[in-house]
Amino acid sequence: MKINKKFFNILSLMLVSTFMVGCNNQGDFKSKDEIKIGITLYRQDDVFISNISNNLEDIVKENESKYDSKILLQFVDAKGSTLNQGNQVDKFINQDYDIICVNLVDRTAAATIIDKAKSADIPVIFFNREPVEEDMNRWDKIYYVGSQAEQSARLQADIVAEKWLSNVELYDKNKDGKIQYVMLEGEQGHQDSLIRTEYCIKALNDKGIELEKLADDSANWQSDQAITKMSQWIKEFGDNIEVVFSNNDSMALGTIHAINSNSDLIRKPIIVGVDGIKEALEAIKSGQMDGTVINDAYGQAKALFEISMAVSNGDPVENINGIEKGKYKKLPHTKITIDNVDEYLKE
Template identity: 50%
Template sequence: MIQRLVKRALCALLGVACLALSASCETNNPEQQIETVRIGVATYRSDDTFITALCDDLERVSKQMESETGKKIILNIADGKNSQSNQNDQVDNFISRSYDVICVNMVDRTVAAVIIDKAKRADIPVVFFNREPVEEDIRMWDRAYYVGTDAKESGIMQGQIILNALKKDAGIDKNGDGKLQYVMLEGEQAHQDSLIRTEYSVKTITAGGVQMEKLANDTANWQRSLGTAKMTSWLDQFGDEIEVVLSNNDDMALGAIDALKAQDMLENGPVVVGVDGTLAALEAIQNGEMLGSVVNDAQLQAQAMLDIACALTEGSDPQQVVEGMNGQYVRAPHRIVTKENVGQEIAYLTQSE
């Protein structure tokens, strides 16, 4: 009888000890100590080559920052499917789930005030990227930011690629009339980068003392397939009169190259220049199919977006800690890429893959 009582007492004590140990383990569980940063990312469309690359960089850089800081970074990337209504709903969802920061690649840059008002009322900072809202909207709230580039710089550099090439090869002016006959593939008509790149690429060439004669221009909405369709039509209309193809982005430029290949006009045909420095474009430059591009550095922009987000969640002023920040803006510098330095750019782009 006594032995049984002793056994029961020992079992009870052991049970209490196990519960205490379990509670202690739960309290000291390192998983519960990890700071979590939740970031909602709303893109205008997921099938845009540059936006896809930037989102891939966001995922990669967030993993690096997790290992460096010990924080848990959760990214929720939503596809707006080129619908502002869809994007508004996605932002509402991020707000309802109390995300720490919201990043938005606007479908319609002219209505950013709606997003800012939503974010301000919820007191959730918002970082716009790639598609720049009008300045008056950004100034509505000191916790609204923009990460992107200087579109004027990209247009100037695109023009410089043509000027530099002409110095090396006057044969780009195939008919020898002292002018460059060109076609222009434009992005969305209302997109500020499209308008500015179009203007300054041509201005830079003419300011360099080279006359330009526009044969045609049209929008291809940043898309390779539409670039092919437009270029095919122009080749049917102008044939080998076209000496230069200026494109607001690489995908449309690659579409033009596809059209040239289809008509067996790539060799000794017009030179083609794009903007973005995507991997497909860099490979086309390396292969001699494309004259050059202007690198739109997605990696730098992804890093800046995450740096802003982490600074905000820590209670820091991003303007004091984020490299290259000027007020509420971060603008990543562009770089010219041609066959001379394309290997270096490919290495940079693929270093973390």
């Protein structure tokens, strides 16, 4: 039988094409020589965010040899600008990054970032700043890594309650049986700031401790803004301030600076923060700060890495320990006071 040469060539090309498509559809992610992870930070000079970044770099160095692909991390600083962050996401998309990690400047901008990434089919991991649930449900390749904010507030309340009840005569400066307090809040609209502000007071009320708010204001997580706010409150309220609640350690450290720079206070108020940064632990050790709640920067960095690698390799994210609803990983906190600070300063 005579075989048509032209037909044979066409059939051969079809078979080769089919074989190539089949190969490309099997383990496409795993065949990559390089996995590119782009990380855009709301502010790189934020101490806690910087700790997450540094931990992520260390985790990649320690684990890269376990994977067939080289892992490239690219950090960019949005410098508090939504416009900058949008442009950075565009650049990651145009450069065909495999994963985009976003520490949002503005929670309300999440939908725009999600829609861009979805159009390019690039998974997004938000961290530290949680989009609203409606945005998290816009696509099945969106993930979130953060902390258990309500737990941090309740642990902060525990520190204050233990200190207050240990010597009410000492800490109740005006002897009225109530805690007069000021509250330094994080960025307005940030879910952790809102939750910490609400639940630390609620938890103390649940313990039967009565409180009276003298003042509260946002210092945007920043020490220098906290110095300004606290200096104003010292002039206004003086020794009537019995407790300073701070949504993070940087603002608590700003509070300490303001107090140390002011000679009008007879007795330091109780001061508590959240994050567990090294400077705060040292302030607890020296007695200038009464406690903090460790926000697990290493744990969040590890979760970012684990989700990134699972998604890049086509593995089920649900298999990662602690994942909730297939997309959330929220790390627990640890209470730190003078009783256990040495243990954590050694780490």
